[in-house]
Amino acid sequence: MPLALPDLQAAFAAHVTGRDRADLVACIVGDTISADARLRIYRHHVSHSLSAALAATFPTVQALVGEGFFRTLAWGFMAQTLPGQPVLAEYGAEFPAFVAADEPARDLPYLADIAWLDWALNVVFHSPEGRRLAAADLAGIAAERLPLLSISLPEGASLIRSRYPIDRIWNASQPGASADTVDLGAGRTDLLVLRRGDDAAFIVLDAGEAAFVAALAEGMSLETAAEKGMSAEPAFDLSTAFARLLTLKAFAASQHNLEG
Amino acid sequence: MSAVAGIGLRALHLAEIARDQPATGFLEIHAENYLGASPARAAIERLRESYTFSIHAVGLSLGSADGLDEHHLARVAGLVKRLEPDYVSDHLSWSVHGGRYFNDLLPLPYTEEVLDVVVRNVGRLQEALGRQVSIENPSCYLAFAHSTLTEPEFLAELARRSGCGLLLDINNIVVTAHNLRLDPNGWLSGLPGEAITEYHLAGHAVNDCDGEPILIDDHGSCVGPEAWALFDAAIRRYGVRPTLIEWDTDIPALSVLLDEAAKADRTIATAGPDAARAA
Numbered sequence: 001m002p003l004a005l006p007d008l009q010a011a012f013a014a015h016v017t018g019r020d021r022a023d024l025v026a027c028i029v030g031d032t033i034s035a036d037a038r039l040r041i042y043r044h045h046v047s048h049s050l051s052a053a054l055a056a057t058f059p060t061v062q063a064l065v066g067e068g069f070f071r072t073l074a075w076g077f078m079a080q081t082l083p084g085q086p087v088l089a090e091y092g093a094e095f096p097a098f099v100a101a102d103e104p105a106r107d108l109p110y111l112a113d114i115a116w117l118d119w120a121l122n123v124v125f126h127s128p129e130g131r132r133l134a135a136a137d138l139a140g141i142a143a144e145r146l147p148l149l150s151i152s153l154p155e156g157a158s159l160i161r162s163r164y165p166i167d168r169i170w171n172a173s174q175p176g177a178s179a180d181t182v183d184l185g186a187g188r189t190d191l192l193v194l195r196r197g198d199d200a201a202f203i204v205l206d207a208g209e210a211a212f213v214a215a216l217a218e219g220m221s222l223e224t225a226a227e228k229g230m231s232a233e234p235a236f237d238l239s240t241a242f243a244r245l246l247t248l249k250a251f252a253a254s255q256h257n258l259e260g
Numbered sequence: 261m262s263a264v265a266g267i268g269l270r271a272l273h274l275a276e277i278a279r280d281q282p283a284t285g286f287l288e289i290h291a292e293n294y295l296g297a298s299p300a301r302a303a304i305e306r307l308r309e310s311y312t313f314s315i316h317a318v319g320l321s322l323g324s325a326d327g328l329d330e331h332h333l334a335r336v337a338g339l340v341k342r343l344e345p346d347y348v349s350d351h352l353s354w355s356v357h358g359g360r361y362f363n364d365l366l367p368l369p370y371t372e373e374v375l376d377v378v379v380r381n382v383g384r385l386q387e388a389l390g391r392q393v394s395i396e397n398p399s400c401y402l403a404f405a406h407s408t409l410t411e412p413e414f415l416a417e418l419a420r421r422s423g424c425g426l427l428l429d430i431n432n433i434v435v436t437a438h439n440l441r442l443d444p445n446g447w448l449s450g451l452p453g454e455a456i457t458e459y460h461l462a463g464h465a466v467n468d469c470d471g472e473p474i475l476i477d478d479h480g481s482c483v484g485p486e487a488w489a490l491f492d493a494a495i496r497r498y499g500v501r502p503t504l505i506e507w508d509t510d511i512p513a514l515s516v517l518l519d520e521a522a523k524a525d526r527t528i529a530t531a532g533p534d535a536a537r538a539a
């Protein structure tokens with residue numbers, strides 16, 4: 001009995017994701033190559049092409065665990081989450097959380113944070129660069145209004161906060177990097193991930209700067225964010241940190257930022 | 261004659277093409293790789309000043325009984341508007357069901373029921389883009405027992421009813437004909453030539469399936485001899501059209517793609533008088 005198209009597509013979708021459907025097999029011409037074997041080609045292609053897409057988005061995770069283990073992780077993830085749309089660069093937002101919860105991956109406690117970093121770099125690469133805030137943009141603003149400004153991050157930028165030295169792990173995992181060992185006990189790292197020219201990049205922040213940037217990202221004013229910076233790191237100095245971040249083009253020059 | 265063969269633009273070659281601006285008939289991009297505001301899209305937009313473009317979508321899922329994903333359609337329409345390409349295409353296949361995307365060109369039964377679905381979806385696509393699109397024959401690894409039309413009959417009827425063009429993938433004909441025990445020349449002979457807008461050429465792999473060779477459309481090698489022979493037959497029968505060299509896995513140096521495109525141009529030049537009469 002042939003399946004109507006909606007039923008056939010539902011059955012095919014189930015079959016390519018690993019659930020055998022006898023009603024679908026019965027619709028397919030088998031000869032010396034069986035209908036089952038013919039369907040397996042599609043099942044194989046779906047899993048391999050999506051695994052390759054995840055590897056392209058999480059290259060550092062794959063470099064750290066190797067292709068075989070990465071494929072196992074990817075297949076486990078795909079069993080839970082398939083892409084919701086056809087842009088593969090937008091597939092995998094839930095992968096870092098999956099890695100964090102994955103039992104075999106727990107031997108590498110920093111792996112989920114590296115996955116977050118890969119994802120953040122991917123997101124920012126596909127976001128517009130946008131104009132960045134420069135000192136000149138602030139020149140016309142009255143001094144008493146400055147503390148009240150809320151300064152936003154560039155579109156797609158994000159803060160990654162890890163208990164591990166993920167900047168060094170990331171650098172050591174890049175193609176052509178020297179095989180230096182990274183001391184996992186070296187302490188926490190805070191990274192601001194943003195587009196820089198044609199690349200996705202990260203800036204290493206100290207604890208005060210990280211608390212300051214996190215507060216700004218949440219929409220707090222410069223004054224309140226500076227207080228957060230100081231409570232995280234008593235030596236935090238607003239003018240030094242702000243000037244450094246302005247030089248690194250870490251803030252968006254949105255109208256909102258300038259109007260305060 | 262001037263070059264008519266173009267190449268698929270791959271991220272790996274983007275900087276080299278931008279720097280050296282090699283002569284080629286046109287550049288074809290996959291729509292889904294350029295929907296975000298990435299530096300790659302900015303680079304493509306700069307190249308648009310020097311090259312003719314083709315936008316080849318892989319994810320519109322024109323065979324979905326559910327209809328098209330309007331959000332994705334709007335994004336593709338936005339890219340088409342920005343780039344104003346000469347050609348726009350996608351496949352006779354489906355890849356989305358129940359809001360999940362499978363990243364493969366999945367096969368369709370060729371029946372009147374499915375024809376209605378594809379005609380409706382292609383109509384919606386052409387309406388959203390405000391232009392004709394071309395539909396490509398997929399590579400098939402199976403056939404449905406309840407199909408009542410052949411693939412060429414289905415494509416011909418689709419073109420007649422929707423007004424779409426046909427993108428003839430020569431390698432996919434070779435792959436499908438081998439895998440489904442069809443005669444590739446017979447497959448080729450039943451098309452409405454005036455609807456054909458573009459040819460695709462690519463390589464395929466040979467895998468083992470139940471102890472028998474099956475051809476896999478992996479776009480990972482040079483165009484094979486059967487595809488070159490069928491390409492020659494196609495242009496003699498239907499005339500010359502913009503022709504693309506596609507390469508998606510194990511991507512070689514840009515010069516290899518340009519050499520393949522030059523080979524397509526030589527095939528076209530050799531077939532010249534017949535091809536001109538056919539056109």
